[in-house]
Amino acid sequence: MRQGTRLSYVPPSYPPCVAPFSELKKTMMGDLLLETHNRGTYMLVRSLTPQDRTTAVLAIVEDEKGDVLMLQLHHQVDDREPLVREGTVMILKEPFFRMMMDGNYGLRVDHVSDVVLLPANDERIPAAWRGKPDHSGTALAWKAQGNNHFNRSEYRSAIECYTQSLAYPSTLEEICTVRLSRSVAFLKARQYDAALLDTELVTTTAAAGSNLADKARFRKAEALYGLERYRECCEVLKELRLDYPHNAPAKALLTRGIARLAEQTNGEYQFKQLHDDAAKLRPPHLDHATYIGPVRVQDAGSRGRGLFTTKAVKAGDLLFCEKAFAYVFSDADAGTREVPLLVDPRAGGTVGTQSDLVNMTIQKLHRNPSLTPAITNLHHGSYQPVATTQVDGQSIIDSFHVRRTVGINVFSSSLSSLVQLANPNGPMGNASGIWPLASYLNHSCAGNAFRAFIGDLLIARATRDLPAGTELTWWYYLLDVGGESEGEKRSDMLRHWGFECDCPLCADAKRSGERVARTRRALVTELERGVEELRRGVEAGVLSTAARDAVLRSVESGVEALEETYARPAEEVPRFDVWGARMDLVEAVWVRRRTMAAEQAVRLMLRALGALGYVIEGGERGTVVVRKWGVMDGGVVGCWMLLRDAYRETAPELVAPAEEYARTAYRTLIGEDETFVHFRVGPATPTASWSQSVTSRPSPSRLSGGSSPPRSMPTPSTPRPAATSRWGKSARMRSAQGGTQPTTPRKK
Numbered sequence: 088m089r090q091g092t093r094l095s096y097v098p099p100s101y102p103p104c105v106a107p108f109s110e111l112k113k114t115m116m117g118d119l120l121l122e123t124h125n126r127g128t129y130m131l132v133r134s135l136t137p138q139d140r141t142t143a144v145l146a147i148v149e150d151e152k153g154d155v156l157m158l159q160l161h162h163q164v165d166d167r168e169p170l171v172r173e174g175t176v177m178i179l180k181e182p183f184f185r186m187m188m189d190g191n192y193g194l195r196v197d198h199v200s201d202v203v204l205l206p207a208n209d210e211r212i213p214a215a216w217r218g219k220p221d222h223s224g225t226a227l228a229w230k231a232q233g234n235n236h237f238n239r240s241e242y243r244s245a246i247e248c249y250t251q252s253l254a255y256p257s258t259l260e261e262i263c264t265v266r267l268s269r270s271v272a273f274l275k276a277r278q279y280d281a282a283l284l285d286t287e288l289v290t291t292t293a294a295a296g297s298n299l300a301d302k303a304r305f306r307k308a309e310a311l312y313g314l315e316r317y318r319e320c321c322e323v324l325k326e327l328r329l330d331y332p333h334n335a336p337a338k339a340l341l342t343r344g345i346a347r348l349a350e351q352t353n354g355e356y357q358f359k360q361l362h363d364d365a366a367k368l369r370p371p372h373l374d375h376a377t378y379i380g381p382v383r384v385q386d387a388g389s390r391g392r393g394l395f396t397t398k399a400v401k402a403g404d405l406l407f408c409e410k411a412f413a414y415v416f417s418d419a420d421a422g423t424r425e426v427p428l429l430v431d432p433r434a435g436g437t438v439g440t441q442s443d444l445v446n447m448t449i450q451k452l453h454r455n456p457s458l459t460p461a462i463t464n465l466h467h468g469s470y471q472p473v474a475t476t477q478v479d480g481q482s483i484i485d486s487f488h489v490r491r492t493v494g495i496n497v498f499s500s501s502l503s504s505l506v507q508l509a510n511p512n513g514p515m516g517n518a519s520g521i522w523p524l525a526s527y528l529n530h531s532c533a534g535n536a537f538r539a540f541i542g543d544l545l546i547a548r549a550t551r552d553l554p555a556g557t558e559l560t561w562w563y564y565l566l567d568v569g570g571e572s573e574g575e576k577r578s579d580m581l582r583h584w585g586f587e588c589d590c591p592l593c594a595d596a597k598r599s600g601e602r603v604a605r606t607r608r609a610l611v612t613e614l615e616r617g618v619e620e621l622r623r624g625v626e627a628g629v630l631s632t633a634a635r636d637a638v639l640r641s642v643e644s645g646v647e648a649l650e651e652t653y654a655r656p657a658e659e660v661p662r663f664d665v666w667g668a669r670m671d672l673v674e675a676v677w678v679r680r681r682t683m684a685a686e687q688a689v690r691l692m693l694r695a696l697g698a699l700g701y702v703i704e705g706g707e708r709g710t711v712v713v714r715k716w717g718v719m720d721g722g723v724v725g726c727w728m729l730l731r732d733a734y735r736e737t738a739p740e741l742v743a744p745a746e747e748y749a750r751t752a753y754r755t756l757i758g759e760d761e762t763f764v765h766f767r768v769g770p771a772t773p774t775a776s777w778s779q780s781v782t783s784r785p786s787p788s789r790l791s792g793g794s795s796p797p798r799s800m801p802t803p804s805t806p807r808p809a810a811t812s813r814w815g816k817s818a819r820m821r822s823a824q825g826g827t828q829p830t831t832p833r834k835k
């Protein structure tokens with residue numbers, strides 16, 4: 088295992104406690120049954136140590152009889168304030184007593200609602216554990232303590248003290264003051280639901296027009312912003328601004344709110360600004376809204392639910408832009424950082440960002456119960472979550488449900504699709520995130536939609552013209568189309584999501600069988616050798632024209648032979664290997680050294696696009712019109728740019744349309760075209776670098792954490808270019824472009 092890995096095991100799933108506290112019976116460590124969730128009981132424990140942090144929060148705790156055990160609290164995030172301090176008293180509901188990895192016995196809590204941290208004056212704390220009786224308990228004293236904690240950024244403790252303060256008799260003005268302070272602490276702790284509630288109570292109870300009511304209106308706007316309810320946020324602020332036209336914070340927040348609203352309603356984004364922010368911010372959690380364009384979730388028959396167009400769209404059109412519900416980023420060059428490795432002996436495991444993502448998702452739901460349906464409505468295979476959503480006023484989050492949901496719906500990504508384009512071999516970081524709307528797209532190896540990323544923003548565009556009512560699909564995982572692992576491996580990976588892909592590519596692979604696959608593999612190997620020979624000869628300038636033409640002819644006939652292995656037209660079954668071989672040829676003899684006539688290069692490229700299913704009218708002179716877009720591949724942008732360059736020599740009237748097609752493909756692959764003007768292609772920019780970078784094909788074995796998992800554990804792949812510098816290879820090597828990643832070999 089690599090140095091700095093934090094290892095932990097996932098136990099078999101078990102439901103959270105849903106019994107009200109009043110129905111639980113107190114138990115002691117000595118009465119616990121081993122490897123058992125001691126149902127119907129609770130235990131009071133006190134921490135003897137400050138917390139330690141591994142994949143869980145660890146502390147040594149005692150019970151009222153003085154027995155001692157190690158406690159592991161899972162699914163917590165690293166807040167500035169420790170969760171457990173020496174002396175913290177907790178209730179553990181239905182305690183799970185088990186043997187830990189180190190062979191010692193311990194207590195394990197997987198559901199955040201199964202542990203209740205008790206405030207110091209909670210009457211359930213036994214007298215022996217209480218400090219000296221505090222006779223100074225007044226609303227004001229608790230408020231002052233709350234303020235002290237707040238000033239030290241200890242928001243959980245501040246909230247607790249303000250809550251205590253509210254339990255004492257006080258004036259209406261004092262109550263409003265404390266509620267307002269508590270709302271700010273809630274905002275800091277990202278508990279927007281609770282912040283909203285407090286601010287609403289103040290705005291309705293404080294004297295209208297009072298300073299408190301006005302401050303509460305501003306905090307309310309902040310809470311609404313945090314909940315991404317931008318319209319309401321702007322309404323509150325507009326009213327506030329009528330009374331306080333010169334209030335700078337209200338003005339600044341309104342400006343941001345209006346920008347978010349424009350994004351949310353019209354899909355108007357400042358993409359360049361987002362790129363700039365992504366370059367600076369770590370993690371790249373950007374300030375932007377979700378835009379839902381002409382799409383809706385509806386029944387997709389045997390595929391469950393799917394996402395469908397609500398009106399006709401054109402290739403490159405924006406379908407939706409989504410802000411991640413939860414997003415974890417780790418810098419690729421932060422090699423010394425401890426990597427969490429979570430091992431689930433039954434289902435495979437996850438490394439790195441994905442296990443942090445599960446924790447982050449759980450914590451966000453725990454802190455904002457109103458957001459729960461966004462996650463719990465997502466596909467979670469055959470997992471049966473508990474039906475109870477609240478007990479004793481506290482929301483119930485089933486961690487295993489969230490883990491399963493994240494496992495099925497997570498996407499991996501890099502800092503941005505543009506960063507990959509610009510620097511395909513540089514460090515780009517690993518990220519994984521949950522984008523709930525994007526999770527409704529089903530898989531197809533020849534999809535009609537494409538996703539790009541800028542930090543935590545996912546941008547989905549159509550890859551071809553689509554009528555209203557079309558189901559949108561993209562690939563989750565695509566392995567070596569036409570290559571060694573075709574068919575078998577691909578369906579193996581997809582089986583993790585619990586289905587067999589029946590897209591045209593998979594259907595064709597099944598239909599044509601292993602013999603044809605073998606023939607294709609042999610032809611591709613032969614072609615690679617031929618193109619390599621040509622490339623070397625051309626580079627070294629040692630090939631005579633006759634020798635070059637001879638190799639060219641033999642490569643060409645190899646490509647023809649490859650074409651002949653396909654029974655269905657390319658429009659129906661795209662031929663990535665043919666596309667790759669033809670573009671390899673263009674690169675070898677035309678891009679680097681112009682040793683081929685531009686007319687011939689044009690013809691080769693048009694045929695290469697044809698192999699991806701493009702139907703192009705004209706293309707040599709006069710007109711070039713894409714009648715039908717083929718499947719999207721990273722090299723398509725470059726191909727159109729090379730066509731543009733070739734047209735400068737052969738058909739100047741086609742330069743502009745070719746560039747426009749390049750722009751459309753760029754927009755689809757990178758998510759925006761504001762940066763298209765900086766895109767360069769040609770001998771100075773090796774074709775392979777951008778062709779691969781745009782497609783961002785990772786090697787399936789690369790993991791976000793950098794460790795090698797057992798073979799049976801598909802985990803988030805880092806979208807990196809394939810190790811090859813060849814078009815053909817790169818075309819075939821396209822796999823999970825930040826694909827939806829499973830954590831278990833059997834998803835359903």
Ligand SMILES: C[S@@+](CC[C@H](N)C(=O)[O-])C[C@H]1O[C@@H](n2cnc3c(N)ncnc32)[C@H](O)[C@@H]1O
Pocket residue numbers: 389390391392393465466495496526527528529530531583584585586587588589827834
């Ligand atoms: C990320 S979810 C997609 C949305 C899902 N269909 C739903 O109802 O929420 C992935 C799951 O959708 C189903 N699915 C996706 N693509 C499919 C396909 N091509 N054929 C059959 N089922 C598919 C599988 O059950 C898979 O585990």
